[in-house]
Amino acid sequence: xxxxxxxxxxLINILSLIVFTLVWQIxxxxxxxxxxxxxxxxxxxxxxxxxxxxxxxxSMFTRIYGPSFTYGIINHVYASLVRVIEGGIIAFIIGVPxxxxxxYSKFLxxxxxxxxxxxxxxxxxxxxxLSIFIFVSGGSIFIVFIGVVFPIILNTIQGVRSTxxxxxxxxxxxxxxxxxxxxxxxxxxxxxxxxxxxxxxLGVGWMAIVAAEMxxxxxxxxxYFIWNMxxxxxxxxxxxxxxxxGVIGYIxxxxxxxxxxxxxxxxx
Amino acid sequence: MKNLMKxxxxxxVAIFVAGCLESKKTPQVSEPINLVKMSGQEMIQRLGTxxxxxxxxxxxxxxxxxxxxxxxxxxxxxxxxxxxxxxxVAYDDDWYKKTNNSDEILKRMALVQLKSVEYINNAKQxxxxxxxxxxxxxxxxxxMTDQVAANLSLADVEFVYNTNVTATTTFIQRIQDFGIxxxxxxxxxxxxxxxxxxxxLVTNNYVEWAVNNKDENSSKIALKxxxxxxxxxxxxxxxxxxxxxxxxxxxxxDLGINIVIAEGAPxxxxxxxxxxxxxxxxxxxxxxxxxPVIIHRINSNDFSNNDTKVGVIAGMNNEGSVIVVANxxxxxxxxxxxxxxxxxxxxxxxxxxxxxxDKEGLKVSY
Numbered sequence: 001x002x003x004x005x006x007x008x009x010x011l012i013n014i015l016s017l018i019v020f021t022l023v024w025q026i027x028x029x030x031x032x033x034x035x036x037x038x039x040x041x042x043x044x045x046x047x048x049x050x051x052x053x054x055x056x057x058x059s060m061f062t063r064i065y066g067p068s069f070t071y072g073i074i075n076h077v078y079a080s081l082v083r084v085i086e087g088g089i090i091a092f093i094i095g096v097p098x099x100x101x102x103x104y105s106k107f108l109x110x111x112x113x114x115x116x117x118x119x120x121x122x123x124x125x126x127x128x129x130l131s132i133f134i135f136v137s138g139g140s141i142f143i144v145f146i147g148v149v150f151p152i153i154l155n156t157i158q159g160v161r162s163t164x165x166x167x168x169x170x171x172x173x174x175x176x177x178x179x180x181x182x183x184x185x186x187x188x189x190x191x192x193x194x195x196x197x198x199x200x201x202l203g204v205g206w207m208a209i210v211a212a213e214m215x216x217x218x219x220x221x222x223x224y225f226i227w228n229m230x231x232x233x234x235x236x237x238x239x240x241x242x243x244x245x246g247v248i249g250y251i252x253x254x255x256x257x258x259x260x261x262x263x264x265x266x267x268x
Numbered sequence: 269m270k271n272l273m274k275x276x277x278x279x280x281v282a283i284f285v286a287g288c289l290e291s292k293k294t295p296q297v298s299e300p301i302n303l304v305k306m307s308g309q310e311m312i313q314r315l316g317t318x319x320x321x322x323x324x325x326x327x328x329x330x331x332x333x334x335x336x337x338x339x340x341x342x343x344x345x346x347x348x349x350x351x352x353x354x355x356x357v358a359y360d361d362d363w364y365k366k367t368n369n370s371d372e373i374l375k376r377m378a379l380v381q382l383k384s385v386e387y388i389n390n391a392k393q394x395x396x397x398x399x400x401x402x403x404x405x406x407x408x409x410x411x412m413t414d415q416v417a418a419n420l421s422l423a424d425v426e427f428v429y430n431t432n433v434t435a436t437t438t439f440i441q442r443i444q445d446f447g448i449x450x451x452x453x454x455x456x457x458x459x460x461x462x463x464x465x466x467x468x469l470v471t472n473n474y475v476e477w478a479v480n481n482k483d484e485n486s487s488k489i490a491l492k493x494x495x496x497x498x499x500x501x502x503x504x505x506x507x508x509x510x511x512x513x514x515x516x517x518x519x520x521x522d523l524g525i526n527i528v529i530a531e532g533a534p535x536x537x538x539x540x541x542x543x544x545x546x547x548x549x550x551x552x553x554x555x556x557x558x559x560p561v562i563i564h565r566i567n568s569n570d571f572s573n574n575d576t577k578v579g580v581i582a583g584m585n586n587e588g589s590v591i592v593v594a595n596x597x598x599x600x601x602x603x604x605x606x607x608x609x610x611x612x613x614x615x616x617x618x619x620x621x622x623x624x625x626d627k628e629g630l631k632v633s634y
Contacts, residue, residue, distance in 0.1 A: 234450050
């Protein structure tokens with residue numbers, strides 16, 4: 001499949017967003033006026049894009065009403081991003097060496113594969129109840145770690161195993177030691193794959209953090225914000241928070257893709 | 269496309285920097301107390317492990333935490349606001365309109381409330397012959413295994429059946445002051461002010477009827493045709509003990525009302541009861557805190573069909589919430605910069621905590 005690129009592509013992208021927003025607005029308005037309804041869905045209760053926009057602008061920064069100090073979306077985004085980045089860094093530090101070891105050495109592969117295969121099939125959300133009890137703090141970072149580490153490990157393994165054997169053989173012929181082969185041949189060859197793992201992992205981690213913040217206790221974070229706004233029946237703010245999550249996730253993905261293309265350009 | 273990516277990248281950096289600046293800036297305003305939502309069970313556990321510095325919650329959780337030695341009572345809610353209303357009995361307006369004899373049913377619901385409250389208030393005395401039975405009811409409804417905690421939890425709850433329009437007005441005013449209402453929705457509601465809203469929300473007629481008929485024989489005033497009422501309540505909330513007593517002692521049945529526990533009940537908090545139960549038309553009558561009623565009749569209501577419209581017919585209790593703190597905390601000021609558990613936004617405990625913080629000039633983040 002080939003995507004349109006350049007100005008035409010951008011135009012179509014923007015158009016699709018406009019059409020989506022319009023359809024959303026029209027559907028809600030129609031439902032509110034009892035002209036069109038989807039059975040079993042309270043379409044009329046969904047805030048319109050216009051209401052959502054006002055809610056987004058209104059709750060962007062910290063507000064103070066008497067004693068009550070309501071954190072702005074900016075604070076929530078920051079708190080969630082910090083958690084994802086911390087979880088991501090820990091996952092990277094642990095995931096890459098494990099991936100290289102398991103991918104390169106048959107012995108380590110056989111040793112760790114069953115464990116990795118079992119644990120990676122437990123979704124990050126399944127760890128939430130346990131982490132509530134075992135972590136005094138930082139439970140949400142752990143949830144992100146679980147989300148990020150397995151895509152990194154698996155992609156690293158794949159990257160290491162797909163290293164061109166001719167290159168390894170050539171290095172051996174030239175008298176390179178095992179550690180030099182790993183450092184000079186295997187890692188550079190696996191790097192694009194590792195970055196892909198990081199990108200996928202952070203995507204999973206970002207989604208997991210929102211769920212984790214809904215359950216694990218912290219006064220700031222986008223997940224917490226959405227949950228709280230829902231509790232108060234402030235649905236426009238809630239939807240605004242959801243959209244912010246989507247946009248940040250998208251920006252994160254694109255940013256890593258950009259970095260990958262900019263700095264790791266030796267492999268197609 | 270590359271330019272677009274660069275722009276997006278710049279946006280994320282900008283958010284990060286802005287977030288950094290905001291986060292650094294906020295504590296300087298005055299270090300706020302961090303309210304964090306959690307269940308009552310978790311409050312007790314986390315206070316025990318020292319993860320939180322305190323919590324504000326309905327009984328029996330404060331009594332349990334104190335009995336276990338995890339903390340001490342800092343402020344009883346009666347100190348924050350004497351005789352403040354707490355839980356109430358409310359009906360769903362959709363149910364009210366489509367039921368022919370809804371007024372007759374509600375009169376009898378109010379009468380059960382009156383009888384149960386009188387029973388509890390008598391049985392609360394330790395020399396009352398009913399005292400042991402009341403403690404058993406308290407333990408069953410509150411999910412407790414400890415008699416001492418059950419006794420303690422009853423001590424600071426004032427069970428009442430009458431409603432209080434003036435206090436409700438004050439509550440509405442404070443909720444407005446704290447910026448909790450969705451202002452677009454508030455404007456749609458058409459209420460002129462908090463007193464106008466309180467008068468539309470609370471009705472005393474049913475309690476008046478109950479007072480006038482409290483000595484009548486139940487069989488004489490029972491509904492001719494028994495009706496099923498889908499009833500909702502909050503989980504393990506001692507404030508709603510009058511409902512449990514009325515149900516267990518057969519007061520409802522005697523008056524021709526068959527209680528059916530509503531789908532989803534008992535609810536974790538009043539917000540859920542309003543949003544899922546009353547709004548979703550799965551609850552006919554229910555008990556919950558008055559703030560969720562006040563807030564969600566505005567914020568969660570669809571004003572074209574008033575799906576979240578409810579009316580308050582009777583009280584359940586006044587006071588009965590406590591700020592419990594770790595043993596090394598001596599005042600509200602000590603809680604600054606620390607985490608305090610609460611049952612959720614828009615609950616009575618949330619509003620009370622804000623009121624106390626307001627009195628002491630403290631800030632609360634949530």
